[in-house]
Each structure stands twice: as structure tokens, then as C-alpha cells.
Amino acid sequence: MTRLHVDWTRCDGHGACAELVPELLASDEWGFPMSRTGERDPEVPPHLVEHADHAVRSCPLMALSRV
Amino acid sequence: MNEALWALGRGTGVVALVMFTITLVLGIATHSGRSLGGLGRFGVADVHRTAALTGVGLIAVHVGSLLFDPFAQLRLVDVLFPFLGAYRPFWLGLGTLALDLLAVVTVVSLLRHRVGPTVFRAVHWLTYVLWPVAWLHSLGTGTDAGSVWMTGVAATCFAAVTAAVGWRLLPSYGERGRTRTPRKGL
Amino acid sequence: MTTMTLPDTRRLLGAEPMGTLPHLSPDTLLALADDAGLTGRGGAGFPTAIKVRAVTQGRRAPVVVGNAMEGEPLSFKDAVLLTRVPHLVVDGLAIVARALGAHEAVLAIGPEIDPAAATEAARSRGVQVARLEGGFVAGQESALVNQLDGRPAIPGDPLVRVTTRGVDGRPTLVLNAETLAQLGLIARRGVAWFRGAGLPEDPGTSLFSISGSVTHPGVVEAPRGSLLGDVLASAEPVHPVAVLVGGFHGAWVPATALDTRLTAHDLKPYGAAVGAGVLHVLGHDTCPIRMAAGIAGYLADESAAQCGPCINGLPRMADALQRLADREPDRTLPAEIDRMRLMVIGRGACAHPDGTARMVASTMRVFEDHVTRHLAGHCEIEGARR
Numbered sequence: 001m002t003r004l005h006v007d008w009t010r011c012d013g014h015g016a017c018a019e020l021v022p023e024l025l026a027s028d029e030w031g032f033p034m035s036r037t038g039e040r041d042p043e044v045p046p047h048l049v050e051h052a053d054h055a056v057r058s059c060p061l062m063a064l065s066r067v
Numbered sequence: 068m069n070e071a072l073w074a075l076g077r078g079t080g081v082v083a084l085v086m087f088t089i090t091l092v093l094g095i096a097t098h099s100g101r102s103l104g105g106l107g108r109f110g111v112a113d114v115h116r117t118a119a120l121t122g123v124g125l126i127a128v129h130v131g132s133l134l135f136d137p138f139a140q141l142r143l144v145d146v147l148f149p150f151l152g153a154y155r156p157f158w159l160g161l162g163t164l165a166l167d168l169l170a171v172v173t174v175v176s177l178l179r180h181r182v183g184p185t186v187f188r189a190v191h192w193l194t195y196v197l198w199p200v201a202w203l204h205s206l207g208t209g210t211d212a213g214s215v216w217m218t219g220v221a222a223t224c225f226a227a228v229t230a231a232v233g234w235r236l237l238p239s240y241g242e243r244g245r246t247r248t249p250r251k252g253l
Numbered sequence: 254m255t256t257m258t259l260p261d262t263r264r265l266l267g268a269e270p271m272g273t274l275p276h277l278s279p280d281t282l283l284a285l286a287d288d289a290g291l292t293g294r295g296g297a298g299f300p301t302a303i304k305v306r307a308v309t310q311g312r313r314a315p316v317v318v319g320n321a322m323e324g325e326p327l328s329f330k331d332a333v334l335l336t337r338v339p340h341l342v343v344d345g346l347a348i349v350a351r352a353l354g355a356h357e358a359v360l361a362i363g364p365e366i367d368p369a370a371a372t373e374a375a376r377s378r379g380v381q382v383a384r385l386e387g388g389f390v391a392g393q394e395s396a397l398v399n400q401l402d403g404r405p406a407i408p409g410d411p412l413v414r415v416t417t418r419g420v421d422g423r424p425t426l427v428l429n430a431e432t433l434a435q436l437g438l439i440a441r442r443g444v445a446w447f448r449g450a451g452l453p454e455d456p457g458t459s460l461f462s463i464s465g466s467v468t469h470p471g472v473v474e475a476p477r478g479s480l481l482g483d484v485l486a487s488a489e490p491v492h493p494v495a496v497l498v499g500g501f502h503g504a505w506v507p508a509t510a511l512d513t514r515l516t517a518h519d520l521k522p523y524g525a526a527v528g529a530g531v532l533h534v535l536g537h538d539t540c541p542i543r544m545a546a547g548i549a550g551y552l553a554d555e556s557a558a559q560c561g562p563c564i565n566g567l568p569r570m571a572d573a574l575q576r577l578a579d580r581e582p583d584r585t586l587p588a589e590i591d592r593m594r595l596m597v598i599g600r601g602a603c604a605h606p607d608g609t610a611r612m613v614a615s616t617m618r619v620f621e622d623h624v625t626r627h628l629a630g631h632c633e634i635e636g637a638r639r
Contacts, residue, residue: 011561013561017109058109058112250559
């Protein structure tokens with residue numbers, strides 16, 4: 001089981017992550033990611049792993065990781 | 068053959084300048100957290116990265132072709148240590164300096180997940196030194212220096228960077244186009 | 254500062270200094286903590302044995318930190334421990350550090366606590382004392398580790414637990430001052446003694462800080478699982494309306510429910526937990542909305558200001574609550590408060606926004622009738638709208 005983890009000490013709401021995995025993350029009104037699955041760190045289903053990794057690479061502050 | 072190498076050296080140099088101009092402008096756009104046209108925020112980051120790596124590839128050809136071109140009189144030492152060259156040493160030296168900076172920025176950027184955000188950000192600031200040095204180098208070196216089209220290209224790149232940096236310095240830049248309280252110190 | 258104890262419970266506040274410290278093996282220490290069923294007294298109530306076990310998993314020698322930061326303004330039990338019976342905390346810290354072969358044992362003391370007595374006690378046991386900067390979140394585990402490492406006293410990403418990598422990159426065991434005092438006593442007196450008070454599922458005694466509308470504010474030592482009313486009795490509440498159980502991050506228990514047992518299970522319907530034992534009594538002369546708005550504003554200011562939802566959400570939530578306290582005729586205020594509350598929960602590096610949201614939610618729920626009256630422009634305590 002693999003999850004997306006937001007390092008909140010780094011995140012500044014750029015929003016690339018929510019664009020790449022909209023099934024798992026939405027952007028709130030200030031630009032910060034909100035988990036869509038009800039879990040704090042949303043579980044990444046196998047078919048979304050590639051997109052999740054793209055999201056991890058795309059965060060300019062390296063606030064996203066797949067754990 | 069020599070003429071071909073020289074043309075290749077000049078051509079790749081000019082296109083690399085354009086690439087790095089795009090890179091810098093899109094880098095500022097990435098940091099702004101806004102999307103551009105239909106690109107999306109992730110798209111802006113992706114094109115920023117692609118333009119940068121394309122520029123690096125072009126510079127590798129640029130330096131390689133000039134090393135093998137006897138007309139350029141480029142020695143290996145000139146590739147690493149600036150201002151020692153035989154042909155237009157000052158303008159060439161700027162190129163060497165730009166190359167050194169590019170190497171550091173590229174390596175650290177590729178290893179950014181290993182070095183962590185603090186080191187990555189500190190080194191990335193060097194791009195604001197890298198670009199002007201590269202731009203000046205392109206103005207003064209080579210046989211196209213002073214030509215109309217080269218001046219035009221250089222002026223356009225300058226204008227683009229100036230506009231982007233100007234936007235970067237505006238107070239509204241940090242708000243990401245939303246009503247938000249920004250973090251301090253970012 | 255009054256200290257009172259319920260009958261037959263003067264374990265902590267009446268303890269005498271130890272002579273030589275018992276030398277325990279790591280396994281013995283683990284077994285003691287496990288069998289005693291000791292849980293943290295700093296607020297989270299985490300099983301101590303689990304934390305101790307976690308720091309034994311690393312390769313490097315761990316660091317043991319006694320947390321006496323006490324950033325919660327309504328809590329003063331750790332101050333009492335450190336000024337009255339500092340040897341208890343220091344001995345506990347020294348015993349744990351020695352058992353685990355710790356590289357370092359540090360007692361972290363916040364600015365509100367007089368360190369003199371503790372420093373004296375620490376000197377004789379080879380325990381270091383760190384006098385640190387305060388703030389509401391400075392006592393949070395990773396914020397404390399950061400400050401000890403010379404970085405700003407703000408929380409770090411919880412992905413890497415401090416028990417894995419903490420002070421100086423070493424596995425770090427952070428235990429509340431009272432937890433250490435209890436653990437030291439268990440090492441001396443044994444598990445059966447510890448379990449002689451309290452409940453099977455929540456044994457021992459703990460300290461409660463009592464403030465607010467009471468005749469005798471102070472610290473009470475009581476068995477775990479005591480009735481709320483019994484713990485408050487010696488403080489003599491004055492016209493109590495409700496009790497804020499758990500401090501600024503706590504929840505309200507109405508004065509009609511003083512027979513509630515102070516256990517996780519019995520407090521759950523109120524959204525409350527025993528936490529660090531803070532009990533603040535609301536009297537009939539204080540508007541609860543006003544009080545909650547003040548607390549929410551303070552908590553918004555005390556945010557570490559590094560996580561977006563907290564930076565943006567807490568001030569907006571506090572602001573809406575303030576306007577409600579001022580009886581602004583805006584019917585959308587409760588919905589706005591609720592919306593902000595939901596935006597901040599679970600989104601940040603620490604539980605600061607969650608705790609704030611808990612207190613606010615409890616206020617809106619328990620004092621629903623006050624909310625209704627405020628929206629109509631009236632407060633039975635502060636009068637009609639100004």
C-alpha cells in the first residue's frame with residue numbers, strides 16, 4: 001500500500017499536485033491540497049501511481065512524497 | 068568542415084540562450100503557482116524543466132563543436148576556467164563562467180530530492196547570475212556579435228526576462244491569484 | 254499556588270527523594286512501563302511503553318528529553334512538580350536514560366517555570382537542563398527537538414518520528430515531566446503499587462490543573478478515572494456553568510454532568526479527553542462565546558505559521574467567532590465557523606489546528622442556546638448588542 005504524503009512545513013499551495021491526481025487531491029480556496037479520500041495521506045491505487053510520481057516530481061518545493 | 072562546426076557552435080549557442088530565457092521566465096511562472104493558458108501548473112513546471120535540459124544539451128554541443136573547431140582556438144582549460152582564452156578572452160570567459168554555473172545548477176537540480184529544499188533553493192538562486200552572464204557572453208562573443216538579428220534576439224530575451232522579474236517583484240505575485248495569507252520567508 | 258490531594262493520594266506531591274537510583278536493563282524498563290500500563294501525562298496520553306520500545310530500535314544511542322515546557326496557559330502542574338518535587342522528575346529521567354544507555358538526558362524547561370530547584374536536582378544526577386523559549390506549540394515533540402538542535406521551535410513533518418530521528422539525528426524519547434515522575438516511582442515501588450490506584454484500563458494517579466471560577470485554584474492529584482466533580486471539589490467551584498476539560502485544545506463538559514468519569518471513554522460523548530489534566534471552570538458571569546473567541550484568537554496568533562491551512566484558517570475562524578461574540582446579526586457566522594473548522598482539521602504538521610477546531614466545535618455545540626441568542630443580538634451575560 002502506498003500513500004501520498006504532504007510535508008506541510010514545505011507546502012505553499014502551488015497546486016500542481018491537485019492537477020495531476022485530481023482523484024486523490026483537490027485544491028482548497030487558498031491553493032492547498034485537500035485529500036479526497038477522507039484519509040490524511042490518501043492511498044494511491046496502482047493505476048494512479050505513475051500520475052502520483054509525476055505529481056511528486058512537479059512540486060516546486062518538494063513537499064509531496066509517495067510513501 | 069570548419070565552417071560547419073563554427074556554424075553549429077553559433078547556432079546552438081543562440082538557441083540555448085532562447086531556451087534559458089524560456090527556462091527563467093517559466094521558472095518564475097512555476098514559483099508563482101499559477102497556470103499559463105492551457106498548460107496547467109504542472110505543465111508550466113514540466114516545460115520549465117524541458118527547456119532547461121534542452122538548453123543543457125545544446126550547450127554540450129555548443130562547447131563540443133567549438134572545442135573541435137580550430138578557428139575557435141578553444142582549449143580544454145578554457146571550458147572550465149574563465150578568462151584564460153586566446154580569442155576574445157573576456158567574452159569567452161563569460162561563457163566559461165556561465166558553463167560552470169550551469170553545471171552546478173543542473174547537477175543540484177537533478178539531485179534535488181537528495182540535497183533537500185534548502186540547498187536546492189540556495190543553488191537555484193544562482194540562475195539569476197547565470198542568465199545575465201550567458202546573455203552578455205552571447206552579445207560579445209562570436210562573429211554574429213553586433214549583427215542585427217543577433218541583437219534582436221538578445222533584446223527580445225532581455226525584454227522577456229525583465230518583464231518576468233518585474234512581475235516577480237510585485238506584491239501580488241505571492242498570492243497565487245487567490246485571497247490568501249502567504250507564508251513568511253518564501 | 255495551592256496543591257491539594259484527594260484522600261490517600263499523595264504519591265507525587267508527597268514523595269521523598271531517592272537515594273541511589275536503581276539500574277534497570279532496557280527490557281526491565283520496558284516491562285515496567287508495559288505492565289504498569291502507564292500513559293503519557295503531557296496531553297496525548299500515548300502508551301509510554303510503545304514510545305520506549307521505539308527508541309531502542311535504532312542503531313545510535315538515544316537521547317531522553319523531559320518535557321517541562323508547559324506551553325498551555327491553563328496548565329501549571331509541571332511547574333508545581335519542578336518547583337516542589339523536582340527530584341522526582343530528574344530521578345525518573347536519569348533512570349530511563351541510564352536504562353537505555355542514552356547519549357544524553359535533558360530536562361527541557363519552559364520560560365514560565367522557575368528552574369532553580371530543578372537545576373539543583375539535575376546537577377547531582379548528571380542530567381542537563383535546557384532553559385528554552387516558549388510559545389504554545391514549543392512543547393510539541395518535534396518543535397522541542399528542533400529547538401534543542403538550535404533550530405526554530407516549530408514542529409517538523411511527522412512522517413519521520415522523533416523516536417526514529419530526533420535530537421542530533423538520534424532516536425529521541427520525549428516524555429512529559431509528570432510521566433517521568435510516575436515512571437521513576439514505578440521503578441522504585443513496583444507495578445502493583447502503581448496499579449493500586451486508578452482503574453485497570455487507566456491506572457495510577459495524575460495531576461490536574463484547576464482554574465477559573467473556583468475559590469482555590471491549584472493542582473490536585475487524583476486517581477485516574479475519578480469523577481470530574483470529585484476532582485473539582487477541593488477547589489470549590491463558584492456557580493459553575495461548564496468545565497473546559499483539556500485546556501485550550503479541549504472541550505466543554507456542562508456543570509450538569511459533573512458526575513462524568515474522567516476517562517477517555519466517558520469523556521468521548523463531549524468530544525473531550527483527559528489530556529494534560531487541565532480543568533477550567535466557566536462561571537455564570539463569563540460569556541462562553543466571548544471566552545472561546547479569545548482562546549481561538551490566541552491560538553491563531555500562536556500558530557507556528559508554517560502550514561497554509563493553519564495560517565489561513567485559524568484567524569478566519571477566530572474572527573468569525575469574535576464577530577459572533579460581539580452579537581453581529583450575521584446568520585452565516587455559524588456556517589462560516591464550521592466551514593473553517595473543517596478546512597483545518599488534519600491539514601498541518603501538528604495537531605494545533607485540530608485542537609483549536611475541537612474547542613470551537615464544542616463551544617458551538619454545548620452553548621448552542623447562547624449562539625442563538627447572540628445571533629438575535631442578545632447575550633444574557635453581556636446584555637444587548639452594543
